[in-house]
Amino acid sequence: MITIYDVAAKASVSAMTVSRVINNTGKISEKTKTKVMRVMEELGYVPNQTARSLVLQQTKLLFLLITDIMNPFYTTLARGAEDAAKRSGYRLLFGNSDESIEKEADYITTILTTRVDGVLVAPAGDPSLPHLESLRKHKVPFVLLDREVPGIECDIVLGDSKEGARMLVEHLVAHGHRSIAMVNGSSSISSARLRMQGYQEGMKLNDLNVDNRYVFETSFGTMTDLSEMEQWIGHMDPPPTAMIAGNNVLAVEAMKLLRDRGIRVPEDMSIVCFDDLGPYSELDPFLTVAAQQAYQFGYMGMQMLIERIQERETTVPWKKIVLPADLMIRRSVKDIRKHS
Numbered sequence: 590m591i592t593i594y595d596v597a598a599k600a601s602v603s604a605m606t607v608s609r610v611i612n613n614t615g616k617i618s619e620k621t622k623t624k625v626m627r628v629m630e631e632l633g634y635v636p637n638q639t640a641r642s643l644v645l646q647q648t649k650l651l652f653l654l655i656t657d658i659m660n661p662f663y664t665t666l667a668r669g670a671e672d673a674a675k676r677s678g679y680r681l682l683f684g685n686s687d688e689s690i691e692k693e694a695d696y697i698t699t700i701l702t703t704r705v706d707g708v709l710v711a712p713a714g715d716p717s718l719p720h721l722e723s724l725r726k727h728k729v730p731f732v733l734l735d736r737e738v739p740g741i742e743c744d745i746v747l748g749d750s751k752e753g754a755r756m757l758v759e760h761l762v763a764h765g766h767r768s769i770a771m772v773n774g775s776s777s778i779s780s781a782r783l784r785m786q787g788y789q790e791g792m793k794l795n796d797l798n799v800d801n802r803y804v805f806e807t808s809f810g811t812m813t814d815l816s817e818m819e820q821w822i823g824h825m826d827p828p829p830t831a832m833i834a835g836n837n838v839l840a841v842e843a844m845k846l847l848r849d850r851g852i853r854v855p856e857d858m859s860i861v862c863f864d865d866l867g868p869y870s871e872l873d874p875f876l877t878v879a880a881q882q883a884y885q886f887g888y889m890g891m892q893m894l895i896e897r898i899q900e901r902e903t904t905v906p907w908k909k910i911v912l913p914a915d916l917m918i919r920r921s922v923k924d925i926r927k928h929s
Contacts, residue, residue: 591634600628651679651894652700653887654693654710655734658685659811660838661867662883663711666734669887670709677895679706688810690716701727707894709887711735714777730901732894734886737779744897746890746910750780750863753879753914754787755794757833757861760877760916762795765926766831766859769797772818772843773835774809781809784835784863803829809836819846828852830925834862840876841866855923865917876921879914886912 593611597604602625609615610625617625628634653670655663667683674681682705686693693713697720700708707730712721714736721741724731733745761769771788774781785804792799805821807813822843834840840862844854854860865880893908 591632600625650705652682652705652708654684656686656688656711657810662864665883666887669884670891673888673891707898709890730897732890734890744893744908748881749913750783751787754784755791758791761831764924768829770803770829770832772805772839831859837864855921859922874919877919878917880917881914882912
């Protein structure tokens with residue numbers, strides 16, 4: 590194994606000089622720096638990251654913890670986060686909580702023992718508060734994505750969930766729908782609460798009543814047990830003419846259940862949802878969605894995290910970015926005004 594002393598000997602400098610070049614510390618002439626780096630390349634020397642982290646008090650490792658890697662929203666978000674991290678010279682570790690508080694707790698333990706420089710996290714829900722408090726207690730900088738957690742102040746990137754849901758209601762009403770159902774994530778998740786508020790507000794603004802029989806709460810994740818949703822769909826009598834899904838995963842699962850019952854979309858029931866389906870939507874642009882800027886969630890969140898790490902000794906005010914959703918109109922909504 591090539592060592593720092595081998596590099597120093599061939600470059601005719603001290604081991605301390607090589608260390609300063611590696612860690613970019615101290616005053617080293619450009620000529621010496623270039624010579625040392627050339628020798629390192631010739632010998633194929635790889636710096637010891639553990640030693641570097643002890644010198645710099647940084648590991649150059651960051652952690653991204655999301656809730657559902659199967660959801661195209663989060664895969665696109667992860668790409669944005671990775672691009673931003675790489676651009677700033679950081680490496681990115683990854684965890685997937687599957688919307689589970691218990692699994693999230695295990696990852697928080699891993700994060701604390703790995704000594705990462707910071708964490709970008711989409712929390713599983715309101716019960717994530719102790720996990721975030723643990724990060725703060727151990728002075729690990731973090732930025733939240735997509736979801737707020739009551740009781741914690743921090744940097745955060747959110748989507749405008751309330752306005753996006755209201756926009757979906759308005760789109761359905763404009764096409765003649767007045768009986769609109771809502772299948773949504775858990776009320777312990779801030780984005781789900783805001784989407785429900787947007788749905789309720791949109792209905793009220795159009796003089797429509799919210800029928801509790803048409804509202805169903807479940808998990809946002811792909812591992813959801815669908816038996817209760819199947820029963821809910823089967824017991825809606827009379828059935829609504831349209832449905833809003835709180836995210837893309839729920840929309841796809843709802844369409845599968847409707848198909849199993851012989852209910853066609855949009856001929857028999859229209860469906861819209863939050864979040865696009867990633868590259869799949871380009872193959873068959875079918876579902877009308879309130880598309881969030883998934884890549885920007887990850888990229889901007891990572892930029893905020895790196896800034897917070899670099900300014901950790903200062904008292905910079907917390908930042909909150911709210912990204913609007915774009916209505917992508919496709920083929921999943923039937924205009925029933927033409928058939929009334």
